[in-house]
Amino acid sequence: MNWFSPYWFYPKTLLSFYWANVYLLWLLGLVPFFFFLKWVFSSHRKQTLLLSVEGLAGKRGLLVKFRFLVPLFFMMGVGCLVLAIARPQLPGSGSENFTEGVDIAIAVDISESMLARDLQPNRLEAAKNIGRRFIEGRINDRIALVAFAGETVTLSPLTTDYVSLKEYLADLSTDLVKTSGTAIGTALASCVNKLRDVPGKSRVAIIISDGDNTAGAIPPETALELARSFGVRVYTIAIGKPGSDEVVDEKTLRMLAGGPEGRFFQATDNTALTRIFDQIDHLEKSLAESARVYDMTDYYYQYLNWGILFFLMSLFLRFTFLGNLLED
Known part of the structure:
Protein backbone atom coordinates (compact mmCIF):
# COMPACT_ATOMS: atom_id res chain seq x y z
CA MET A 1 0.00 0.00 0.00
CA ASN A 2 1.17 3.55 -0.82
CA TRP A 3 2.76 5.35 2.12
CA PHE A 4 0.65 8.43 1.37
CA SER A 5 -2.49 6.96 2.91
CA PRO A 6 -4.34 7.52 6.21
CA TYR A 7 -4.35 3.71 6.57
CA TRP A 8 -1.04 3.90 8.47
CA PHE A 9 -2.67 5.93 11.25
CA TYR A 10 -5.74 3.77 11.80
CA PRO A 11 -5.76 2.30 15.35
CA LYS A 12 -6.28 -1.16 13.86
CA THR A 13 -3.11 -0.76 11.79
CA LEU A 14 -1.00 0.50 14.69
CA LEU A 15 -2.17 -2.31 16.98
CA SER A 16 -1.34 -4.96 14.38
CA PHE A 17 2.37 -4.15 14.35
CA TYR A 18 5.19 -5.85 16.20
CA TRP A 19 7.33 -2.98 17.52
CA ALA A 20 11.04 -3.83 17.52
CA ASN A 21 11.77 -0.90 19.85
CA VAL A 22 8.43 -0.79 21.64
CA TYR A 23 9.91 0.98 24.67
CA LEU A 24 10.36 4.13 22.53
CA LEU A 25 6.60 4.53 22.06
CA TRP A 26 6.33 6.17 25.47
CA LEU A 27 8.00 9.20 23.85
CA LEU A 28 4.71 9.86 22.05
CA GLY A 29 3.20 10.93 25.35
CA LEU A 30 6.06 13.34 26.01
CA VAL A 31 5.79 15.15 22.66
CA PRO A 32 2.63 17.19 23.48
CA PHE A 33 3.90 17.67 27.04
CA PHE A 34 7.11 19.32 25.84
CA PHE A 35 5.19 21.56 23.45
CA PHE A 36 2.88 22.54 26.30
CA LEU A 37 5.88 23.48 28.46
CA LYS A 38 7.32 25.51 25.60
CA TRP A 39 4.04 27.38 25.24
CA VAL A 40 3.86 28.07 29.00
CA PHE A 41 7.40 29.46 29.20
CA SER A 42 7.10 31.47 26.00
CA SER A 43 3.77 33.00 27.14
CA HIS A 44 5.42 34.26 30.33
CA ARG A 45 8.28 35.77 28.42
CA LYS A 46 6.12 37.38 25.74
CA GLN A 47 2.97 38.65 27.43
CA THR A 48 2.93 41.73 25.22
CA LEU A 49 3.06 39.53 22.16
CA LEU A 50 -0.09 37.78 23.31
CA LEU A 51 -1.85 41.14 23.38
CA SER A 52 -0.56 41.81 19.90
CA VAL A 53 -1.93 38.54 18.66
CA GLU A 54 -5.25 39.20 20.33
CA GLY A 55 -5.38 42.52 18.58
CA LEU A 56 -4.70 40.87 15.28
CA ALA A 57 -7.41 38.36 15.97
CA GLY A 58 -10.04 41.02 15.67
CA LYS A 59 -8.63 42.13 12.31
CA ARG A 60 -7.83 38.85 10.66
CA GLY A 61 -10.40 36.65 12.35
CA LEU A 62 -10.14 33.00 11.43
CA LEU A 63 -6.77 33.34 9.71
CA VAL A 64 -5.05 34.16 13.00
CA LYS A 65 -6.23 30.85 14.46
CA PHE A 66 -4.25 29.10 11.76
CA ARG A 67 -1.06 30.20 13.50
CA PHE A 68 -1.26 26.93 15.44
CA LEU A 69 -0.73 24.91 12.25
CA VAL A 70 3.03 25.51 12.32
CA PRO A 71 3.66 23.89 15.75
CA LEU A 72 0.94 21.31 15.06
CA PHE A 73 2.62 20.05 11.88
CA PHE A 74 5.99 20.09 13.61
CA MET A 75 4.58 18.04 16.50
CA MET A 76 3.01 15.56 14.06
CA GLY A 77 6.38 15.25 12.33
CA VAL A 78 8.08 14.45 15.64
CA GLY A 79 5.35 11.87 16.42
CA CYS A 80 5.89 10.16 13.06
CA LEU A 81 9.63 10.16 13.66
CA VAL A 82 9.06 8.39 17.00
CA LEU A 83 6.89 5.77 15.26
CA ALA A 84 9.62 5.25 12.67
CA ILE A 85 12.43 4.68 15.17
CA ALA A 86 10.16 2.29 17.15
CA ARG A 87 10.32 0.13 13.98
CA PRO A 88 6.84 -1.22 13.22
CA GLN A 89 7.04 -4.70 11.69
CA LEU A 90 4.80 -7.43 10.31
CA PRO A 91 5.63 -11.07 9.46
CA GLY A 92 6.36 -11.49 5.77
CA SER A 93 3.98 -13.57 3.68
CA GLY A 94 4.84 -17.26 3.88
CA SER A 95 7.86 -16.51 6.04
CA GLU A 96 7.07 -18.72 9.03
CA ASN A 97 9.81 -21.24 9.64
CA PHE A 98 10.66 -23.58 12.46
CA THR A 99 14.00 -23.46 14.16
CA GLU A 100 16.28 -26.46 14.16
CA GLY A 101 15.12 -29.52 16.05
CA VAL A 102 15.62 -30.43 19.68
CA ASP A 103 18.82 -32.13 20.86
CA ILE A 104 17.95 -35.12 23.05
CA ALA A 105 20.18 -37.51 24.99
CA ILE A 106 18.46 -40.69 26.21
CA ALA A 107 20.04 -42.76 28.98
CA VAL A 108 18.56 -46.24 29.54
CA ASP A 109 19.20 -48.32 32.66
CA ILE A 110 20.35 -51.83 31.69
CA SER A 111 21.01 -53.18 35.18
CA GLU A 112 19.74 -56.64 36.14
CA SER A 113 16.64 -55.22 37.85
CA MET A 114 15.40 -53.98 34.45
CA LEU A 115 14.63 -57.63 33.57
CA ALA A 116 11.71 -57.62 36.03
CA ARG A 117 8.46 -58.69 34.33
CA ASP A 118 6.03 -56.25 35.91
CA LEU A 119 6.04 -54.64 32.45
CA GLN A 120 5.68 -56.84 29.40
CA PRO A 121 7.79 -58.65 28.39
CA ASN A 122 10.09 -56.93 30.92
CA ARG A 123 11.04 -53.40 31.93
CA LEU A 124 13.99 -53.13 29.55
CA GLU A 125 12.15 -54.49 26.50
CA ALA A 126 9.16 -52.25 27.21
CA ALA A 127 11.45 -49.22 27.39
CA LYS A 128 13.13 -50.26 24.12
CA ASN A 129 9.83 -50.71 22.30
CA ILE A 130 8.39 -47.36 23.37
CA GLY A 131 11.74 -45.65 22.80
CA ARG A 132 11.71 -46.97 19.24
CA ARG A 133 8.30 -45.38 18.67
CA PHE A 134 9.54 -42.13 20.18
CA ILE A 135 12.50 -42.05 17.78
CA GLU A 136 10.20 -42.73 14.82
CA GLY A 137 8.18 -39.64 15.76
CA ARG A 138 11.15 -37.27 15.53
CA ILE A 139 11.85 -35.25 12.37
CA ASN A 140 14.74 -32.80 12.76
CA ASP A 141 15.80 -33.75 16.29
CA ARG A 142 19.26 -35.07 16.99
CA ILE A 143 19.34 -37.93 19.50
CA ALA A 144 22.18 -39.51 21.48
CA LEU A 145 21.85 -42.88 23.20
CA VAL A 146 23.55 -43.90 26.46
CA ALA A 147 23.28 -47.21 28.33
CA PHE A 148 24.20 -47.48 31.98
CA ALA A 149 24.37 -49.85 34.92
CA GLY A 150 27.34 -49.49 37.31
CA GLU A 151 29.11 -47.62 34.47
CA THR A 152 27.97 -45.85 31.32
CA VAL A 153 28.57 -46.64 27.69
CA THR A 154 27.78 -44.35 24.76
CA LEU A 155 26.00 -46.19 21.96
CA SER A 156 25.50 -43.17 19.72
CA PRO A 157 26.48 -39.48 19.76
CA LEU A 158 23.93 -36.88 18.67
CA THR A 159 22.63 -37.91 15.27
CA THR A 160 19.60 -37.79 12.98
CA ASP A 161 20.35 -41.28 11.67
CA TYR A 162 17.19 -42.75 13.18
CA VAL A 163 17.70 -46.13 11.49
CA SER A 164 21.00 -46.64 13.30
CA LEU A 165 19.53 -45.33 16.55
CA LYS A 166 16.76 -47.92 16.44
CA GLU A 167 19.35 -50.63 15.80
CA TYR A 168 21.41 -49.51 18.78
CA LEU A 169 18.26 -49.45 20.89
CA ALA A 170 17.33 -52.97 19.80
CA ASP A 171 20.78 -54.21 20.83
CA LEU A 172 20.42 -52.96 24.41
CA SER A 173 20.92 -55.75 26.92
CA THR A 174 22.17 -56.27 30.45
CA ASP A 175 25.39 -57.76 29.00
CA LEU A 176 26.65 -54.43 27.63
CA VAL A 177 27.96 -53.25 31.03
CA LYS A 178 29.59 -55.76 33.35
CA THR A 179 29.77 -53.49 36.40
CA SER A 180 26.73 -53.96 38.62
CA GLY A 181 24.82 -51.11 40.22
CA THR A 182 22.97 -48.03 38.97
CA ALA A 183 25.10 -44.98 38.13
CA ILE A 184 22.31 -42.45 37.53
CA GLY A 185 24.51 -39.44 38.30
CA THR A 186 27.18 -40.57 35.85
CA ALA A 187 24.51 -41.30 33.22
CA LEU A 188 23.08 -37.78 33.48
CA ALA A 189 26.58 -36.28 33.38
CA SER A 190 27.26 -38.27 30.21
CA CYS A 191 24.08 -36.88 28.64
CA VAL A 192 25.02 -33.32 29.62
CA ASN A 193 28.49 -33.82 28.16
CA LYS A 194 26.93 -34.63 24.79
CA LEU A 195 24.59 -31.62 24.92
CA ARG A 196 26.71 -28.88 26.48
CA ASP A 197 28.41 -27.60 23.32
CA VAL A 198 25.46 -27.73 20.93
CA PRO A 199 23.92 -24.38 19.89
CA GLY A 200 20.39 -23.34 20.74
CA LYS A 201 18.25 -23.69 23.83
CA SER A 202 16.38 -26.96 23.14
CA ARG A 203 18.48 -29.53 24.97
CA VAL A 204 16.92 -32.44 26.83
CA ALA A 205 18.21 -35.39 28.85
CA ILE A 206 15.82 -38.33 29.37
CA ILE A 207 16.78 -40.79 32.12
CA ILE A 208 14.95 -44.14 32.23
CA SER A 209 15.64 -46.23 35.35
CA ASP A 210 14.05 -48.23 38.15
CA GLY A 211 16.47 -47.61 40.98
CA ASP A 212 18.39 -45.26 43.22
CA ASN A 213 21.95 -44.15 42.54
CA THR A 214 24.21 -46.93 43.87
CA ALA A 215 27.36 -46.58 41.75
CA GLY A 216 29.40 -44.19 39.64
CA ALA A 217 31.94 -41.48 40.37
CA ILE A 218 29.58 -38.51 39.90
CA PRO A 219 26.82 -37.89 42.49
CA PRO A 220 23.35 -37.10 41.09
CA GLU A 221 23.41 -33.67 42.76
CA THR A 222 26.59 -32.76 40.90
CA ALA A 223 25.16 -34.00 37.62
CA LEU A 224 22.02 -31.91 38.17
CA GLU A 225 24.14 -28.79 38.76
CA LEU A 226 25.94 -29.51 35.48
CA ALA A 227 22.60 -29.81 33.68
CA ARG A 228 21.43 -26.51 35.14
CA SER A 229 24.65 -24.70 34.22
CA PHE A 230 24.38 -25.80 30.59
CA GLY A 231 20.63 -25.24 30.32
CA VAL A 232 19.72 -28.92 29.86
CA ARG A 233 16.16 -29.93 30.79
CA VAL A 234 15.96 -33.25 32.65
CA TYR A 235 13.05 -35.66 32.22
CA THR A 236 13.19 -38.77 34.41
CA ILE A 237 11.06 -41.91 34.08
CA ALA A 238 10.72 -44.35 36.97
CA ILE A 239 9.85 -47.64 35.33
CA GLY A 240 8.21 -50.51 37.25
CA LYS A 241 5.24 -51.26 39.49
CA PRO A 242 5.43 -50.37 43.19
CA GLY A 243 5.30 -53.53 45.28
CA SER A 244 6.90 -55.76 42.65
CA ASP A 245 9.77 -58.11 43.45
CA GLU A 246 12.28 -55.53 42.14
CA VAL A 247 11.70 -52.37 44.18
CA VAL A 248 11.34 -49.08 42.30
CA ASP A 249 13.25 -46.30 44.07
CA GLU A 250 11.98 -42.91 42.89
CA LYS A 251 13.90 -40.61 45.25
CA THR A 252 16.87 -39.82 43.01
CA LEU A 253 14.78 -39.61 39.86
CA ARG A 254 12.38 -37.13 41.48
CA MET A 255 15.31 -35.04 42.69
CA LEU A 256 16.85 -34.86 39.22
CA ALA A 257 13.53 -33.77 37.72
CA GLY A 258 13.36 -30.87 40.16
CA GLY A 259 15.58 -28.68 37.99
CA PRO A 260 14.34 -25.88 35.71
CA GLU A 261 11.57 -27.16 33.42
CA GLY A 262 12.26 -30.73 34.53
CA ARG A 263 9.58 -33.46 34.65
CA PHE A 264 9.20 -36.69 36.60
CA PHE A 265 7.10 -39.54 35.20
CA GLN A 266 6.14 -42.91 36.62
CA ALA A 267 5.61 -45.83 34.26
CA THR A 268 3.75 -48.57 36.11
CA ASP A 269 2.77 -50.46 32.96
CA ASN A 270 3.28 -50.45 29.19
CA THR A 271 0.32 -48.14 28.58
CA ALA A 272 1.60 -45.59 31.10
CA LEU A 273 5.05 -45.71 29.51
CA THR A 274 3.50 -45.04 26.10
CA ARG A 275 1.59 -42.05 27.49
CA ILE A 276 4.78 -40.69 29.08
CA PHE A 277 6.70 -40.68 25.81
CA ASP A 278 3.67 -39.11 24.12
CA GLN A 279 3.73 -36.33 26.77
CA ILE A 280 7.45 -35.76 26.25
CA ASP A 281 6.89 -35.65 22.50
CA HIS A 282 4.11 -33.08 22.99
CA LEU A 283 6.23 -30.97 25.37
CA GLU A 284 9.12 -30.79 22.92
CA LYS A 285 6.89 -29.98 19.94
CA SER A 286 5.22 -27.19 21.94
CA LEU A 287 8.60 -25.72 22.81
CA ALA A 288 9.68 -25.91 19.18
CA GLU A 289 6.51 -24.10 18.03
CA SER A 290 7.10 -21.35 20.58
CA ALA A 291 10.54 -20.83 19.05
CA ARG A 292 9.28 -20.02 15.55
CA VAL A 293 11.33 -17.62 13.49
CA TYR A 294 9.63 -14.99 11.39
CA ASP A 295 11.00 -13.05 8.45
CA MET A 296 9.82 -9.63 9.60
CA THR A 297 9.13 -6.77 7.17
CA ASP A 298 9.82 -3.24 8.39
CA TYR A 299 7.30 -0.42 7.84
CA TYR A 300 9.23 2.41 9.46
CA TYR A 301 9.73 4.18 6.12
CA GLN A 302 5.99 4.94 5.83
CA TYR A 303 6.14 6.96 9.03
CA LEU A 304 9.52 8.43 8.13
CA ASN A 305 8.02 9.75 4.87
CA TRP A 306 5.04 11.19 6.73
CA GLY A 307 7.40 12.78 9.26
CA ILE A 308 9.44 14.45 6.53
CA LEU A 309 6.24 15.71 4.90
CA PHE A 310 4.96 17.24 8.15
CA PHE A 311 8.35 18.87 8.82
CA LEU A 312 8.39 20.39 5.33
CA MET A 313 4.82 21.69 5.75
CA SER A 314 5.76 23.24 9.09
CA LEU A 322 1.52 32.43 9.78
CA GLY A 323 5.16 32.55 10.65
CA ASN A 324 4.95 36.31 10.94
CA LEU A 325 2.04 35.99 13.35
CA LEU A 326 4.12 33.71 15.56
CA GLU A 327 7.00 36.14 15.57
CA ASP A 328 4.86 39.26 16.03
Whole structure:
Protein backbone atom coordinates (compact mmCIF):
# COMPACT_ATOMS: atom_id res chain seq x y z
CA MET A 1 0.00 0.00 0.00
CA ASN A 2 1.17 3.55 -0.82
CA TRP A 3 2.76 5.35 2.12
CA PHE A 4 0.65 8.43 1.37
CA SER A 5 -2.49 6.96 2.91
CA PRO A 6 -4.34 7.52 6.21
CA TYR A 7 -4.35 3.71 6.57
CA TRP A 8 -1.04 3.90 8.47
CA PHE A 9 -2.67 5.93 11.25
CA TYR A 10 -5.74 3.77 11.80
CA PRO A 11 -5.76 2.30 15.35
CA LYS A 12 -6.28 -1.16 13.86
CA THR A 13 -3.11 -0.76 11.79
CA LEU A 14 -1.00 0.50 14.69
CA LEU A 15 -2.17 -2.31 16.98
CA SER A 16 -1.34 -4.96 14.38
CA PHE A 17 2.37 -4.15 14.35
CA TYR A 18 5.19 -5.85 16.20
CA TRP A 19 7.33 -2.98 17.52
CA ALA A 20 11.04 -3.83 17.52
CA ASN A 21 11.77 -0.90 19.85
CA VAL A 22 8.43 -0.79 21.64
CA TYR A 23 9.91 0.98 24.67
CA LEU A 24 10.36 4.13 22.53
CA LEU A 25 6.60 4.53 22.06
CA TRP A 26 6.33 6.17 25.47
CA LEU A 27 8.00 9.20 23.85
CA LEU A 28 4.71 9.86 22.05
CA GLY A 29 3.20 10.93 25.35
CA LEU A 30 6.06 13.34 26.01
CA VAL A 31 5.79 15.15 22.66
CA PRO A 32 2.63 17.19 23.48
CA PHE A 33 3.90 17.67 27.04
CA PHE A 34 7.11 19.32 25.84
CA PHE A 35 5.19 21.56 23.45
CA PHE A 36 2.88 22.54 26.30
CA LEU A 37 5.88 23.48 28.46
CA LYS A 38 7.32 25.51 25.60
CA TRP A 39 4.04 27.38 25.24
CA VAL A 40 3.86 28.07 29.00
CA PHE A 41 7.40 29.46 29.20
CA SER A 42 7.10 31.47 26.00
CA SER A 43 3.77 33.00 27.14
CA HIS A 44 5.42 34.26 30.33
CA ARG A 45 8.28 35.77 28.42
CA LYS A 46 6.12 37.38 25.74
CA GLN A 47 2.97 38.65 27.43
CA THR A 48 2.93 41.73 25.22
CA LEU A 49 3.06 39.53 22.16
CA LEU A 50 -0.09 37.78 23.31
CA LEU A 51 -1.85 41.14 23.38
CA SER A 52 -0.56 41.81 19.90
CA VAL A 53 -1.93 38.54 18.66
CA GLU A 54 -5.25 39.20 20.33
CA GLY A 55 -5.38 42.52 18.58
CA LEU A 56 -4.70 40.87 15.28
CA ALA A 57 -7.41 38.36 15.97
CA GLY A 58 -10.04 41.02 15.67
CA LYS A 59 -8.63 42.13 12.31
CA ARG A 60 -7.83 38.85 10.66
CA GLY A 61 -10.40 36.65 12.35
CA LEU A 62 -10.14 33.00 11.43
CA LEU A 63 -6.77 33.34 9.71
CA VAL A 64 -5.05 34.16 13.00
CA LYS A 65 -6.23 30.85 14.46
CA PHE A 66 -4.25 29.10 11.76
CA ARG A 67 -1.06 30.20 13.50
CA PHE A 68 -1.26 26.93 15.44
CA LEU A 69 -0.73 24.91 12.25
CA VAL A 70 3.03 25.51 12.32
CA PRO A 71 3.66 23.89 15.75
CA LEU A 72 0.94 21.31 15.06
CA PHE A 73 2.62 20.05 11.88
CA PHE A 74 5.99 20.09 13.61
CA MET A 75 4.58 18.04 16.50
CA MET A 76 3.01 15.56 14.06
CA GLY A 77 6.38 15.25 12.33
CA VAL A 78 8.08 14.45 15.64
CA GLY A 79 5.35 11.87 16.42
CA CYS A 80 5.89 10.16 13.06
CA LEU A 81 9.63 10.16 13.66
CA VAL A 82 9.06 8.39 17.00
CA LEU A 83 6.89 5.77 15.26
CA ALA A 84 9.62 5.25 12.67
CA ILE A 85 12.43 4.68 15.17
CA ALA A 86 10.16 2.29 17.15
CA ARG A 87 10.32 0.13 13.98
CA PRO A 88 6.84 -1.22 13.22
CA GLN A 89 7.04 -4.70 11.69
CA LEU A 90 4.80 -7.43 10.31
CA PRO A 91 5.63 -11.07 9.46
CA GLY A 92 6.36 -11.49 5.77
CA SER A 93 3.98 -13.57 3.68
CA GLY A 94 4.84 -17.26 3.88
CA SER A 95 7.86 -16.51 6.04
CA GLU A 96 7.07 -18.72 9.03
CA ASN A 97 9.81 -21.24 9.64
CA PHE A 98 10.66 -23.58 12.46
CA THR A 99 14.00 -23.46 14.16
CA GLU A 100 16.28 -26.46 14.16
CA GLY A 101 15.12 -29.52 16.05
CA VAL A 102 15.62 -30.43 19.68
CA ASP A 103 18.82 -32.13 20.86
CA ILE A 104 17.95 -35.12 23.05
CA ALA A 105 20.18 -37.51 24.99
CA ILE A 106 18.46 -40.69 26.21
CA ALA A 107 20.04 -42.76 28.98
CA VAL A 108 18.56 -46.24 29.54
CA ASP A 109 19.20 -48.32 32.66
CA ILE A 110 20.35 -51.83 31.69
CA SER A 111 21.01 -53.18 35.18
CA GLU A 112 19.74 -56.64 36.14
CA SER A 113 16.64 -55.22 37.85
CA MET A 114 15.40 -53.98 34.45
CA LEU A 115 14.63 -57.63 33.57
CA ALA A 116 11.71 -57.62 36.03
CA ARG A 117 8.46 -58.69 34.33
CA ASP A 118 6.03 -56.25 35.91
CA LEU A 119 6.04 -54.64 32.45
CA GLN A 120 5.68 -56.84 29.40
CA PRO A 121 7.79 -58.65 28.39
CA ASN A 122 10.09 -56.93 30.92
CA ARG A 123 11.04 -53.40 31.93
CA LEU A 124 13.99 -53.13 29.55
CA GLU A 125 12.15 -54.49 26.50
CA ALA A 126 9.16 -52.25 27.21
CA ALA A 127 11.45 -49.22 27.39
CA LYS A 128 13.13 -50.26 24.12
CA ASN A 129 9.83 -50.71 22.30
CA ILE A 130 8.39 -47.36 23.37
CA GLY A 131 11.74 -45.65 22.80
CA ARG A 132 11.71 -46.97 19.24
CA ARG A 133 8.30 -45.38 18.67
CA PHE A 134 9.54 -42.13 20.18
CA ILE A 135 12.50 -42.05 17.78
CA GLU A 136 10.20 -42.73 14.82
CA GLY A 137 8.18 -39.64 15.76
CA ARG A 138 11.15 -37.27 15.53
CA ILE A 139 11.85 -35.25 12.37
CA ASN A 140 14.74 -32.80 12.76
CA ASP A 141 15.80 -33.75 16.29
CA ARG A 142 19.26 -35.07 16.99
CA ILE A 143 19.34 -37.93 19.50
CA ALA A 144 22.18 -39.51 21.48
CA LEU A 145 21.85 -42.88 23.20
CA VAL A 146 23.55 -43.90 26.46
CA ALA A 147 23.28 -47.21 28.33
CA PHE A 148 24.20 -47.48 31.98
CA ALA A 149 24.37 -49.85 34.92
CA GLY A 150 27.34 -49.49 37.31
CA GLU A 151 29.11 -47.62 34.47
CA THR A 152 27.97 -45.85 31.32
CA VAL A 153 28.57 -46.64 27.69
CA THR A 154 27.78 -44.35 24.76
CA LEU A 155 26.00 -46.19 21.96
CA SER A 156 25.50 -43.17 19.72
CA PRO A 157 26.48 -39.48 19.76
CA LEU A 158 23.93 -36.88 18.67
CA THR A 159 22.63 -37.91 15.27
CA THR A 160 19.60 -37.79 12.98
CA ASP A 161 20.35 -41.28 11.67
CA TYR A 162 17.19 -42.75 13.18
CA VAL A 163 17.70 -46.13 11.49
CA SER A 164 21.00 -46.64 13.30
CA LEU A 165 19.53 -45.33 16.55
CA LYS A 166 16.76 -47.92 16.44
CA GLU A 167 19.35 -50.63 15.80
CA TYR A 168 21.41 -49.51 18.78
CA LEU A 169 18.26 -49.45 20.89
CA ALA A 170 17.33 -52.97 19.80
CA ASP A 171 20.78 -54.21 20.83
CA LEU A 172 20.42 -52.96 24.41
CA SER A 173 20.92 -55.75 26.92
CA THR A 174 22.17 -56.27 30.45
CA ASP A 175 25.39 -57.76 29.00
CA LEU A 176 26.65 -54.43 27.63
CA VAL A 177 27.96 -53.25 31.03
CA LYS A 178 29.59 -55.76 33.35
CA THR A 179 29.77 -53.49 36.40
CA SER A 180 26.73 -53.96 38.62
CA GLY A 181 24.82 -51.11 40.22
CA THR A 182 22.97 -48.03 38.97
CA ALA A 183 25.10 -44.98 38.13
CA ILE A 184 22.31 -42.45 37.53
CA GLY A 185 24.51 -39.44 38.30
CA THR A 186 27.18 -40.57 35.85
CA ALA A 187 24.51 -41.30 33.22
CA LEU A 188 23.08 -37.78 33.48
CA ALA A 189 26.58 -36.28 33.38
CA SER A 190 27.26 -38.27 30.21
CA CYS A 191 24.08 -36.88 28.64
CA VAL A 192 25.02 -33.32 29.62
CA ASN A 193 28.49 -33.82 28.16
CA LYS A 194 26.93 -34.63 24.79
CA LEU A 195 24.59 -31.62 24.92
CA ARG A 196 26.71 -28.88 26.48
CA ASP A 197 28.41 -27.60 23.32
CA VAL A 198 25.46 -27.73 20.93
CA PRO A 199 23.92 -24.38 19.89
CA GLY A 200 20.39 -23.34 20.74
CA LYS A 201 18.25 -23.69 23.83
CA SER A 202 16.38 -26.96 23.14
CA ARG A 203 18.48 -29.53 24.97
CA VAL A 204 16.92 -32.44 26.83
CA ALA A 205 18.21 -35.39 28.85
CA ILE A 206 15.82 -38.33 29.37
CA ILE A 207 16.78 -40.79 32.12
CA ILE A 208 14.95 -44.14 32.23
CA SER A 209 15.64 -46.23 35.35
CA ASP A 210 14.05 -48.23 38.15
CA GLY A 211 16.47 -47.61 40.98
CA ASP A 212 18.39 -45.26 43.22
CA ASN A 213 21.95 -44.15 42.54
CA THR A 214 24.21 -46.93 43.87
CA ALA A 215 27.36 -46.58 41.75
CA GLY A 216 29.40 -44.19 39.64
CA ALA A 217 31.94 -41.48 40.37
CA ILE A 218 29.58 -38.51 39.90
CA PRO A 219 26.82 -37.89 42.49
CA PRO A 220 23.35 -37.10 41.09
CA GLU A 221 23.41 -33.67 42.76
CA THR A 222 26.59 -32.76 40.90
CA ALA A 223 25.16 -34.00 37.62
CA LEU A 224 22.02 -31.91 38.17
CA GLU A 225 24.14 -28.79 38.76
CA LEU A 226 25.94 -29.51 35.48
CA ALA A 227 22.60 -29.81 33.68
CA ARG A 228 21.43 -26.51 35.14
CA SER A 229 24.65 -24.70 34.22
CA PHE A 230 24.38 -25.80 30.59
CA GLY A 231 20.63 -25.24 30.32
CA VAL A 232 19.72 -28.92 29.86
CA ARG A 233 16.16 -29.93 30.79
CA VAL A 234 15.96 -33.25 32.65
CA TYR A 235 13.05 -35.66 32.22
CA THR A 236 13.19 -38.77 34.41
CA ILE A 237 11.06 -41.91 34.08
CA ALA A 238 10.72 -44.35 36.97
CA ILE A 239 9.85 -47.64 35.33
CA GLY A 240 8.21 -50.51 37.25
CA LYS A 241 5.24 -51.26 39.49
CA PRO A 242 5.43 -50.37 43.19
CA GLY A 243 5.30 -53.53 45.28
CA SER A 244 6.90 -55.76 42.65
CA ASP A 245 9.77 -58.11 43.45
CA GLU A 246 12.28 -55.53 42.14
CA VAL A 247 11.70 -52.37 44.18
CA VAL A 248 11.34 -49.08 42.30
CA ASP A 249 13.25 -46.30 44.07
CA GLU A 250 11.98 -42.91 42.89
CA LYS A 251 13.90 -40.61 45.25
CA THR A 252 16.87 -39.82 43.01
CA LEU A 253 14.78 -39.61 39.86
CA ARG A 254 12.38 -37.13 41.48
CA MET A 255 15.31 -35.04 42.69
CA LEU A 256 16.85 -34.86 39.22
CA ALA A 257 13.53 -33.77 37.72
CA GLY A 258 13.36 -30.87 40.16
CA GLY A 259 15.58 -28.68 37.99
CA PRO A 260 14.34 -25.88 35.71
CA GLU A 261 11.57 -27.16 33.42
CA GLY A 262 12.26 -30.73 34.53
CA ARG A 263 9.58 -33.46 34.65
CA PHE A 264 9.20 -36.69 36.60
CA PHE A 265 7.10 -39.54 35.20
CA GLN A 266 6.14 -42.91 36.62
CA ALA A 267 5.61 -45.83 34.26
CA THR A 268 3.75 -48.57 36.11
CA ASP A 269 2.77 -50.46 32.96
CA ASN A 270 3.28 -50.45 29.19
CA THR A 271 0.32 -48.14 28.58
CA ALA A 272 1.60 -45.59 31.10
CA LEU A 273 5.05 -45.71 29.51
CA THR A 274 3.50 -45.04 26.10
CA ARG A 275 1.59 -42.05 27.49
CA ILE A 276 4.78 -40.69 29.08
CA PHE A 277 6.70 -40.68 25.81
CA ASP A 278 3.67 -39.11 24.12
CA GLN A 279 3.73 -36.33 26.77
CA ILE A 280 7.45 -35.76 26.25
CA ASP A 281 6.89 -35.65 22.50
CA HIS A 282 4.11 -33.08 22.99
CA LEU A 283 6.23 -30.97 25.37
CA GLU A 284 9.12 -30.79 22.92
CA LYS A 285 6.89 -29.98 19.94
CA SER A 286 5.22 -27.19 21.94
CA LEU A 287 8.60 -25.72 22.81
CA ALA A 288 9.68 -25.91 19.18
CA GLU A 289 6.51 -24.10 18.03
CA SER A 290 7.10 -21.35 20.58
CA ALA A 291 10.54 -20.83 19.05
CA ARG A 292 9.28 -20.02 15.55
CA VAL A 293 11.33 -17.62 13.49
CA TYR A 294 9.63 -14.99 11.39
CA ASP A 295 11.00 -13.05 8.45
CA MET A 296 9.82 -9.63 9.60
CA THR A 297 9.13 -6.77 7.17
CA ASP A 298 9.82 -3.24 8.39
CA TYR A 299 7.30 -0.42 7.84
CA TYR A 300 9.23 2.41 9.46
CA TYR A 301 9.73 4.18 6.12
CA GLN A 302 5.99 4.94 5.83
CA TYR A 303 6.14 6.96 9.03
CA LEU A 304 9.52 8.43 8.13
CA ASN A 305 8.02 9.75 4.87
CA TRP A 306 5.04 11.19 6.73
CA GLY A 307 7.40 12.78 9.26
CA ILE A 308 9.44 14.45 6.53
CA LEU A 309 6.24 15.71 4.90
CA PHE A 310 4.96 17.24 8.15
CA PHE A 311 8.35 18.87 8.82
CA LEU A 312 8.39 20.39 5.33
CA MET A 313 4.82 21.69 5.75
CA SER A 314 5.76 23.24 9.09
CA LEU A 315 8.85 24.83 7.57
CA PHE A 316 6.92 26.17 4.58
CA LEU A 317 4.15 27.71 6.72
CA ARG A 318 6.74 29.33 8.96
CA PHE A 319 7.85 31.47 5.98
CA THR A 320 4.30 32.63 5.26
CA PHE A 321 2.16 35.16 7.15
CA LEU A 322 1.52 32.43 9.78
CA GLY A 323 5.16 32.55 10.65
CA ASN A 324 4.95 36.31 10.94
CA LEU A 325 2.04 35.99 13.35
CA LEU A 326 4.12 33.71 15.56
CA GLU A 327 7.00 36.14 15.57
CA ASP A 328 4.86 39.26 16.03
